[in-house]
Amino acid sequence: MSGTDRYISPFSERYASKEMQYIFSQDKKFTTWRKLWIALAETEMELGLSQDGKPVITQEMIDELKSHVDDINYEIAKEREKVVRHDVMSHVYAYGLQCPKAAGIIHLGATSCYVGDNTDIIIMHDALELVRNKLINVIDKLAKFAEQYKAQPTLAFTHFQPAQPTTVGKRATLWIQEFVMDLADLEYVLGSLKMLGCKGTTGTQASFKELFNNDQEKLDKLDSMIANKMGFEECYTVSGQTYSRKVDTRVMNVVAGIAASAHKMSNDIRLLQHLKEVEEPFEKNQIGSSAMAYKRNPMRSERIASLSRYVMVDALNPAITSATQWFERTLDDSANKRISISEGFLAIDGILDLCLNVADGLVVNEKVIEKRLRSELPFMATENIMMDAVKNGGNRQELHEVIRELSMEAGVNIKQKGLDNNLLELIADSDAFDLTLEELEGYMIPANYVGRSVEQVDMFIEKDVKPIREANKDILGITAQINV
Numbered sequence: 001m002s003g004t005d006r007y008i009s010p011f012s013e014r015y016a017s018k019e020m021q022y023i024f025s026q027d028k029k030f031t032t033w034r035k036l037w038i039a040l041a042e043t044e045m046e047l048g049l050s051q052d053g054k055p056v057i058t059q060e061m062i063d064e065l066k067s068h069v070d071d072i073n074y075e076i077a078k079e080r081e082k083v084v085r086h087d088v089m090s091h092v093y094a095y096g097l098q099c100p101k102a103a104g105i106i107h108l109g110a111t112s113c114y115v116g117d118n119t120d121i122i123i124m125h126d127a128l129e130l131v132r133n134k135l136i137n138v139i140d141k142l143a144k145f146a147e148q149y150k151a152q153p154t155l156a157f158t159h160f161q162p163a164q165p166t167t168v169g170k171r172a173t174l175w176i177q178e179f180v181m182d183l184a185d186l187e188y189v190l191g192s193l194k195m196l197g198c199k200g201t202t203g204t205q206a207s208f209k210e211l212f213n214n215d216q217e218k219l220d221k222l223d224s225m226i227a228n229k230m231g232f233e234e235c236y237t238v239s240g241q242t243y244s245r246k247v248d249t250r251v252m253n254v255v256a257g258i259a260a261s262a263h264k265m266s267n268d269i270r271l272l273q274h275l276k277e278v279e280e281p282f283e284k285n286q287i288g289s290s291a292m293a294y295k296r297n298p299m300r301s302e303r304i305a306s307l308s309r310y311v312m313v314d315a316l317n318p319a320i321t322s323a324t325q326w327f328e329r330t331l332d333d334s335a336n337k338r339i340s341i342s343e344g345f346l347a348i349d350g351i352l353d354l355c356l357n358v359a360d361g362l363v364v365n366e367k368v369i370e371k372r373l374r375s376e377l378p379f380m381a382t383e384n385i386m387m388d389a390v391k392n393g394g395n396r397q398e399l400h401e402v403i404r405e406l407s408m409e410a411g412v413n414i415k416q417k418g419l420d421n422n423l424l425e426l427i428a429d430s431d432a433f434d435l436t437l438e439e440l441e442g443y444m445i446p447a448n449y450v451g452r453s454v455e456q457v458d459m460f461i462e463k464d465v466k467p468i469r470e471a472n473k474d475i476l477g478i479t480a481q482i483n484v
Helices: 010-015 018-023 026-046 059-066 074-084 087-098 112-148 168-192 206-211 216-229 246-274 299-314 316-323 334-360 366-391 396-415 423-429 437-441 453-471
Strands: 153-158 161-167
Touching (some): 026 216, 074 087, 112 334, 153 168, 161 168, 161 453, 168 453, 246 334, 316 334, 396 423, 423 437
């Protein structure tokens, strides 16, 4: 087949990076299986597994296994699976053909979940590491943006209605803060991941008790030795045949949390692009619409939102799977798990690449921001104007009523007559305030209304972002190219 006559996942063609695709590839999976078989055989040899005083496993067998870790004979395994209908035993068979001296000790004492579940943990660990690296770079790039525009006043919104001003940089810290929370969650879950180890068909290690003649000291060492060989500190103390599917739930909840943060940021950028205040990158020859040539659609942010919704919904899969497992093991997790976990990670990978790309090239249209802010600023200045008038001998309640009436009049001029905001002129013409238009213009300094926005950005960068940057200097500087 040519490749155009069958379904190809959009994650492979459009969204996920090559790095994340490799983590969930067949090569990664089956080479990890073989590494786990080697770790098991080495551990059994080192613990002195013997029969009639002779070692069951020799270094020669281990060396033979190690020499065929990467050259997987896929076709033989595939043909064997058609006969035996069992993927693990098919690969045991195929590996054994390449390693005739070691063929009889491959998978000794283990059940299928030894390779399947331990590999899943390893793959999720590696995928979380890649997500972590990209998430840290998103935080870093957005922090640079926040620092650059920390003093740029802009109109803030509550309920998407004009509210007290903020700054462009301060608003960006709200996005960053959520990603920082996600990073803390990710690092906690990543640091708590453990391997299943080798616990047998119902998690009791009965087969190994038999192999090692009930030697409790050796049995106590078995799991930790395997874990250490695979780069982990320890295994879960108890399990059924599988590790608890609660682990998958925890992992995907972290991934979904990142998606939610990305979605929130993308929504804000889409609204700001509608206002022509802040825009995502737009290439010279990029087409915004097939019909309307003038359009600059926020397609990257829209794609972030679209993929994020997928991930947030996908997180329900492992939660439901975890809730519905029967006793020590059922197989209704397998098909769902191999789709939901992999595609959840492929999707978040694409989301973070988009976030990196957007954060790298955000465009701030300062003149548009200033114009919109100045159009609303007279309303926001009224409290200061009123307070100063009271200090000059005015009656607060009377002045409040005058301000209210004049504000309503200015609102009618704007909304119903299409005029500019003339509230300052109306106040200047009022005898209640005894202020000239020139004096009133002195209240129209946007920076006077942003509160501690600048200081808050500095404090946030110093307290929350700087430690992340300093701890991860070696991975900063990642950029991302999107496919389309």
